[in-house]
Amino acid sequence: MRTILAAGALALALGASGIAFAEPVKVGMITTLSGGGAGLGVDARDGFMLAIKLSGSKDIEVVTEDDAMKPELAVQIADKMIQSDKVDVLTGIIWSNLAMAVVPNAVAQGKFYLSVNAGPSPLAGAKCDKNYFNVAYQNDNFHEAAGNYAQTEGIKKMFILAPNYPAGTDSLNGFKRYYKGELVGEVYTKLGQTDYAAEIAQIRASGADSVFFFLPGGMGIAFMKQYAQSGVGIPVMGPGFSFSQDVLAAIGDAALGAKNTASWSPDLDNPKNKEFVEAFKTEYNRLPSIYAAQAFDTGTLLAAAAAKADVKDADAFRAALAAAEFDSVRGKFKFNTNHHPIQDFYVREVVKNDEGVLTNKIVATSFTDHTDAYAAECKL
Amino acid sequence: MQTALIVEQLLNGLQFGVMLFLMAAGLTLIFGVMGLINLAHGSFYMVGAFACAAVAAATGSFWLGLAASLVAAAAAGALIEVTVIRRLYGRDHLDQVLATFALILILSESVRWLFGDFPLYLNIPPQLGGAVALPGGVQYPVYRLAIIAAGLLVGVALYALIARTRLGMRIRAGESDREMIGALGVDISTLYTIVFALGAALAGLAGAMVGALQSVQVGMGEPVLILAFVVIVIGGIGSIKGAFVGALLVGVTDTLGRILLPQLLAAAIGPAQAAGIGAALASMSIYIVMALILAFRPKGLYSAQG
Numbered sequence: 001m002r003t004i005l006a007a008g009a010l011a012l013a014l015g016a017s018g019i020a021f022a023e024p025v026k027v028g029m030i031t032t033l034s035g036g037g038a039g040l041g042v043d044a045r046d047g048f049m050l051a052i053k054l055s056g057s058k059d060i061e062v063v064t065e066d067d068a069m070k071p072e073l074a075v076q077i078a079d080k081m082i083q084s085d086k087v088d089v090l091t092g093i094i095w096s097n098l099a100m101a102v103v104p105n106a107v108a109q110g111k112f113y114l115s116v117n118a119g120p121s122p123l124a125g126a127k128c129d130k131n132y133f134n135v136a137y138q139n140d141n142f143h144e145a146a147g148n149y150a151q152t153e154g155i156k157k158m159f160i161l162a163p164n165y166p167a168g169t170d171s172l173n174g175f176k177r178y179y180k181g182e183l184v185g186e187v188y189t190k191l192g193q194t195d196y197a198a199e200i201a202q203i204r205a206s207g208a209d210s211v212f213f214f215l216p217g218g219m220g221i222a223f224m225k226q227y228a229q230s231g232v233g234i235p236v237m238g239p240g241f242s243f244s245q246d247v248l249a250a251i252g253d254a255a256l257g258a259k260n261t262a263s264w265s266p267d268l269d270n271p272k273n274k275e276f277v278e279a280f281k282t283e284y285n286r287l288p289s290i291y292a293a294q295a296f297d298t299g300t301l302l303a304a305a306a307a308k309a310d311v312k313d314a315d316a317f318r319a320a321l322a323a324a325e326f327d328s329v330r331g332k333f334k335f336n337t338n339h340h341p342i343q344d345f346y347v348r349e350v351v352k353n354d355e356g357v358l359t360n361k362i363v364a365t366s367f368t369d370h371t372d373a374y375a376a377e378c379k380l
Numbered sequence: 381m382q383t384a385l386i387v388e389q390l391l392n393g394l395q396f397g398v399m400l401f402l403m404a405a406g407l408t409l410i411f412g413v414m415g416l417i418n419l420a421h422g423s424f425y426m427v428g429a430f431a432c433a434a435v436a437a438a439t440g441s442f443w444l445g446l447a448a449s450l451v452a453a454a455a456a457g458a459l460i461e462v463t464v465i466r467r468l469y470g471r472d473h474l475d476q477v478l479a480t481f482a483l484i485l486i487l488s489e490s491v492r493w494l495f496g497d498f499p500l501y502l503n504i505p506p507q508l509g510g511a512v513a514l515p516g517g518v519q520y521p522v523y524r525l526a527i528i529a530a531g532l533l534v535g536v537a538l539y540a541l542i543a544r545t546r547l548g549m550r551i552r553a554g555e556s557d558r559e560m561i562g563a564l565g566v567d568i569s570t571l572y573t574i575v576f577a578l579g580a581a582l583a584g585l586a587g588a589m590v591g592a593l594q595s596v597q598v599g600m601g602e603p604v605l606i607l608a609f610v611v612i613v614i615g616g617i618g619s620i621k622g623a624f625v626g627a628l629l630v631g632v633t634d635t636l637g638r639i640l641l642p643q644l645l646a647a648a649i650g651p652a653q654a655a656g657i658g659a660a661l662a663s664m665s666i667y668i669v670m671a672l673i674l675a676f677r678p679k680g681l682y683s684a685q686g
Contacts, residue, residue: 034489035599038497164659187642188659192603194594197392197524198638204519205385218595221499226593229504229521231511250499250595 024059025311027302028081030074030102031092031116033066037217039246040094040291041066044116046284047292048091051299054279060306063087069094071101078102082109088311089114091298094291096120096139096167107131110314112321114302116295121170124340125374131314133321133339135301136294137263138372139167140174142239145261145345145366146212147178150237152366157184159208159234161199163219164188171214171239177373184208189215196223197230204232216241221250228254235259240360243350245289248358255350255358263341264293264330265348265362272327287359293329300326336371338378344368384518389635395524397631398531402586403608404615404623405538406579412618413554413575414469417476420460420483421583421608422601428453428584429591429600430491433502442505446588453584454577456487461576466569484602492598499597527589534582535624542620551575555618607634610666614673616680625681630666637665 029048032041045064052060063085067074074093081087089112093099099118106113107129115134123129124138150158160175160183162168168188176183184206187199203211211234215223220242227236240262248255266277266287276296280288288296304326309316324335334342345367348360407421431452436445464483468476508523542548550571553561562568587601594600611630615622642658649657673681 033497034492038492038598039499042497164656164663169656188656189638190659190663194590194600194603195392195396197395198389198635201385201388201392202639204388205382218499218597218600221595221597222593225503225595226521229509229511229523229593231519231521246498247595250501250597252501252503 023310023312024061025089025302025306026085026087027060027062028078028085028087028090029062029064029092030067030077030081030090030098031064032069032094033064034068037069037094040117040217040289041092043246043289043292044092044094044295047280047288047295048116048299050276050280050283050292051296052303054275055300055303057303057306060303064092067093067098069098071098074098074102075105078106082106082111088112089302091116091302092295093118097165099123103132104129112311112314112317114298114321116298117291119340120166121374124338124372125377128338128378128380130318130339130380133301133335135298135341137343138340138374139170140177141263141345141370141372142241142261143171143174143214144178144373145347145370146237146239147175149259149261149347149364149366150175150179150210150212151181155181155210157182157207157209159183159185159187159203159206159211161185161187161189161203161211161213161215161223163191163193163215165191168214175212189219191219193219194222196226199223200227200230200232203227203234204230208234210234211236213238213242216244217247221247224251224254224258237261240264240290240348243348243360244291245287245359246291248350251358253358256352258350259363260348260350260360261345261366262290262348262360263343263345264290265346265360267359267361268329268331268346270329270331273329273331276329287357297326297328297330297333300328336375337380338372338375339380340372340375342369342371345370384516385639387514387516387518388520389639390632391518391520391524391528393632393635394628395528395531395631396635397628398528398535399586399590400604400607400611400631401531401624401627402534402582403604404611404627405534405620406582407605407608408612408615408618408620408623409551409575410579411612413551414465414572415558416465416468417473417480418465418579419477419480419605420487421579422605423484423487424453424457424580424583425587425590425601425604426491426598427456427487427580428587429502429596430495430500431584432588432591433500433596434495436502437500442503442592445502446585449584449588450581453587454581456584457580458573458577460580461573465576466572469572488598499595502591502596504592523593530585530589534585538620547571547574607666610670612680614670614680616677616683619680619682622680622682629669633669634662634666637662641665 065077090106091114094117096118103113112131117136119134119138162171237259240260243260305320309320311317336342346362347364349363351361353359410418428449432445432449435448436442504523508526511519511521611626615626641662642654645654645658
């Protein structure tokens with residue numbers, strides 16, 4: 001009896017000191033770690049884990065599983081993480097079709113979801129949720145920034161190209177929302193297509209002044225290599241995904257000089273970003289991609305919120321997330337009413353750094369404090 | 381301009397077809413001789429591309445890489461035939477599909493484990509860089525012309541091998557009657573290993589040549605594998621000639637369909653809808669061709685089994 005009382009007294013004494021006895025936050029990370037899309041998921045996982053490590057927080061526990069880029073597998077993993085691992089927060093999904101399969105279910109069960117990459121439009125608009133926070137962007141954003149750049153540069157004739165799937169149509173719609181010049185070609189390719197000879201022949205015949213293409217991962221590598229060999233000299237631009245760090249090495253020098261738009265770049269000038277890029281290079285021996293940067297911000301935000309509020313107190317934890325009081329590698333960062341970022345978008349150019357490694361450098365700003373086109377439809 | 385575009389597309393179709401032929405030839409040989417459905421054939425394509433990229437990066441020579449791709453894919457093929465595939469000849473096709481599907485997963489993850497998660501860099505050799513002007517005002521990449529030439533050369537060599545040599549005679553005999561050539565004293569298991577390694581080497585060669593144009597990454601073989609199956613079904617299973625004709629047909633249909641269908645539709649329903657619908661129709665075009673051919677020739681154009 002006396003020991004129980006003593007233990008109780010001790011617990012009370014410690015409880016008064018607060019955080020030391022706060023419930024640990026359990027995080028389930030579902031991301032793509034195998035197959036052709038693995039480069040993106042590995043970068044996201046590494047960026048997230050680095051943020052947790054640098055935050056020094058001992059109360060965040062992460063379980064990671066591979067979704068192999070398959071929606072049905074992602075759903076199974078999410079169910080398992082919620083039911084048997086008892087996670088409080090889910091994160092990590094790269095692809096929009098997987099996010100649409102997992103997120104609505106998870107938030108309906110009262111779990112938090114923090115997006116490191118995918119930002120499908122329904123989740124920013126009519127299907128937004130109080131427990132869903134997108135730390136990356138809304139899908140259209142990068143493409144809108146590219147359209148805006150093409151418009152302000154006064155490019156007269158554009159040829160635009162994207163895969164024939166929802167994020168591809170979103171991409172070209174986002175581009176067209178801000179570009180008002182003439183479109184001499186608008187082509188949808190097969191998702192996962194590897195040979196672009198037919199499209200390149202069309203580009204050659206189109207008489208365009210510039211080409212905009214959204215082809216993430218291996219598709220972009222194939223397109224750029226074939227484009228460089230084709231002798232078509234028309235300059236290319238794209239969203240940051242088409243020229244992200246994960247594909248630059250495989251494209252090689254053919255990418256040099258290409259303009260692309262993103263919310264982040266390794267040379268973005270702020271102390272947190274310098275710290276991040278250095279730490280990432282030391283830890284993993286490569287340069288971080290946009291996916292790593294976004295996941296790093298997600299991890300930092302989560303650690304900041306966990307230090308302020310107990311995750312079991314959902315309202316307090318949600319408020320701590322929404323306040324977004326953390327140092328972002330993107331410099332400034334705020335959530336809009338629909339829990340999607342208000343942020344700046346930059347135009348980057350592919351260059352070689354001092355060590356001869358291909359990377360991106362900011363050359364202009366396309367948007368300042370940009371939101372998304374769907375926030376008005378969100379009733380939060 | 382329009383004629384130049386059509387000519388360029390025809391060449392693109394030819395190049396794509398020739399590449400498909402390299403894949404389909406091995407697949408159809410293996411099916412014809414051993415009666416085996418080999419889903420892992422796309423993995424040899426990947427092995428070839430990775431071997432080429434790794435050796436080219438280490439030595440700086442694409443040509444050494446190309447040689448390495450042949451050796452690596454043939455060695456992987458022979459090893460897998462001796463350890464796994466040999467046990468599957470007597471089983472039914474479902475067991476073969478299951479086992480070779482498992483091989484895809486094992487090979488993909490092994491390659492990922494060896495080479496990491498990010499696509500590798502492999503560029504075309506400088507001797508074949510740039511574009512060349514063809515008669516009629518067409519600018520065409522030299523490297524794609526080289527692929528066409530290499531593919532045609534392999535086609536001729538395969539024909540000579542099968543029609544003119546002792547090994548070819550045994551392969552043809554194996555297609556006609558497996559038990560009988562065994563009974564006549566031909567070492568059937570060595571023959572099978574040779575055929576399997578040959579098929580794998582052709583796939584590896586295709587992977588290395590195309591890898592220089594595309595992205596060298598895990599899982600690159602599977603989309604090509606599906607098309608290669610379409611090719612051998614159109615051409616007639618087991619027939620090299622059928623594989624050749626089928627591959628060119630699929631290559632040209634796919635490439636021309638991708639630009640002509642959206643343009644034809646654009647004239648009919650306006651460019652905005654045509655872009656999406658045309659793209660969807662174009663990706664169906666080869667399957668429509670396959671369905672039409674099977675409706676009139678259920679065993680394919682040149683079926684080896686009569």
